[in-house]
Amino acid sequence: MTQYAMVIDLQKCVGCGACALACKTENNTALRRNGQTHNWADFLHETTGKFPNTGYRTRPVLCNHCSNAPCVEACPVEPKAMYKTPDGITMHNDERCIGCRACQEACPYSMEEVKRDGAYGEYSVISYNAEGEPYETFYADKTELIKDGTTSGAEIAARAGADPPHRTRYNHPDYEDVRRANIVEKCIFCAHRVVKGELPYCVVSCPAGARIFGDRSDPNSEVAKLLAKHKPSVLKPEAGTEPNVFYIREYSVRK
Numbered sequence: 001m002t003q004y005a006m007v008i009d010l011q012k013c014v015g016c017g018a019c020a021l022a023c024k025t026e027n028n029t030a031l032r033r034n035g036q037t038h039n040w041a042d043f044l045h046e047t048t049g050k051f052p053n054t055g056y057r058t059r060p061v062l063c064n065h066c067s068n069a070p071c072v073e074a075c076p077v078e079p080k081a082m083y084k085t086p087d088g089i090t091m092h093n094d095e096r097c098i099g100c101r102a103c104q105e106a107c108p109y110s111m112e113e114v115k116r117d118g119a120y121g122e123y124s125v126i127s128y129n130a131e132g133e134p135y136e137t138f139y140a141d142k143t144e145l146i147k148d149g150t151t152s153g154a155e156i157a158a159r160a161g162a163d164p165p166h167r168t169r170y171n172h173p174d175y176e177d178v179r180r181a182n183i184v185e186k187c188i189f190c191a192h193r194v195v196k197g198e199l200p201y202c203v204v205s206c207p208a209g210a211r212i213f214g215d216r217s218d219p220n221s222e223v224a225k226l227l228a229k230h231k232p233s234v235l236k237p238e239a240g241t242e243p244n245v246f247y248i249r250e251y252s253v254r255k
Contacts, residue, residue: 011249012210015058022205063187064243074106097183
């Protein structure tokens, strides 16, 4: 049976941010909501050693689509809003979600800020759409940026017929292309693309080819070959979640 996974080659990743921008473009995630970072794709940056023997690493982070997913177990709704698909994707159903955030609390990777041992970064993995403000506040603002000289965010959205104006529209039985307030949202491996035989948009958009997506149960897939060739690592293996996002190699090696 197909089991989707992603391999991220750290030797190729320079932290350019193309994957994060691609994710926001494809999935219409907000810039910020209620003052909080709202990304499905984030980064951890790490420097080690002392000059001239230094090491550097940018580690892209996203939902790990764990085989043993605590977020699924914690979801109190029946049928569950957070669940596993037969092909291994940790999926979220918007309609069933009650916004309790139990999944966020259970996820060992969610809402973590790291500032230690030369590493720094912030990642959200599971984000919450709080009530009280529009999805993107800029596009609800009717104030002209320069009075009588420019238009307003609200007018741009109205003329485009979409909020946000760059909205990517797609159909998925569980997922809206722009999610409503009072629910959580997260990476779904671009399931709306995968079902059509396309790769997740972060994979397509990586200029270095650092992200590889495919069926880890197929020994002939590139993902399976890379996992067999290299010794992969995962985030927080001690959590016992069995992530399906793997990291191979290093950008630099400290001497």
